Amino acid sequence: MPSPLRLGIAGLGTVGVGVVRIVQRQAALLSARTGREIVISAVSARSKDKDRGVRLSEYAWEDDPVALAKRDDVDVFVEVMGGSDGAAKDATEAAIAAGKHVVSANKALLAMHGQALAEAAEAKGVAIRYEAAVAGGIPCIKALSEGLAGNEISRVMGVMNGTCNYILTRMQDAGLDYQTVFAECEELGYLEADPTLDVGGIDAGHKLALLVSLAFGTQVNYDALQIEGIEKITIEDIQQAADMGYRIKLLGVAQRSGRGVEARMSPCLVPAASPLGQLEGPMNMIVLEGDSVGQIVLRGAGAGEGPTASAVLGDICDLARGAMQPVFGVPAGDLAPSERAKSATPAAYYLRMELADKPGALAKIAAVLGDAGVSIDRMRQYGHDAATAPVLIVTHRAAQEALETAIAAMESTGVLASAPVALRIEDI
């Protein structure tokens, strides 16, 4: 049997401990599947003495992840610390420079520095694998880079942040407002240390940036994405969208069009009966579309010890078998520069507004939409006691610029009681 594949694990939080557990519990299975023993040489974390409920005494300990990354008895540096800069970046760079393969769950690091890290790794002849960085246990990196390698990818979509999906579905199911469910998430431990990463769409945006590069052969560029979070979504939005047959999701959508590669992470409406519309709780879903395969849908847990460690082990097994491929599907030097698309593909929009309840108010809104070339598909006014009336409009497909013109013109009609909410409706 070839020599064992030796791991150095940096980070012993939920994911790191999960990796240790699988390596210990599944040693025979891993070795049978890869033809090599997979062993842990050394580990590193902030606190050596903390009880993590897992056996660590047989592994060497390093306080410094950079030292771990350089150890002679480490073949694969497993980075499960997190953070786009600092120790995670230093240690990953050190591992590459020392000729070690890297397996990373760190979406932020790769979204911000992926191009430079890929160039360094490929120059050194080592791999960076990151299945665990996108959608936890769902093997979407492998699906794109291997299973769908014979396809031209036209669109990648998905729910990539389980916390946001939990918040939105819980609001809908229990009729609770955003703040109440956000507080619930704090108690359940669902939120990142900086919750803006979740609810601001940033964590999901990091994941989408990696999928865009892999799907469309472009350099990773988080700044080319349009990012909007779920903080402004109200229970009224959710209930009224449901009334029109839709669900609101924090949805990542990336597609190639005549305008370039458009990529956005934002709250969108999707049909309630669609697979994305049916996704409940803290789950993830990735939808991939290729010219030959058509559409495929992958659903699973996007976070947590078992699912994320499962993805890390998938990458480790590939390395044990000797798999080597460019980090983002094609050699880093051949990836095209990535820029924000000039405009968005036309879409239907959902508009919610409060109008002054007086004669001609609705007519004025319909007129500004018509003047901007935006056609109304459906419209509903809800019962009310107050001096303002809640109105919902679903448009036909319209250019984003036309919609923005109409919304700007609405402001000067004098009939709006508050700024309208506009959300894209995605065709799926």
Ligand code: HSE
């Ligand atoms: N906080 C993320 C989520 C998991 O809720 O999906 C880590 O990316």
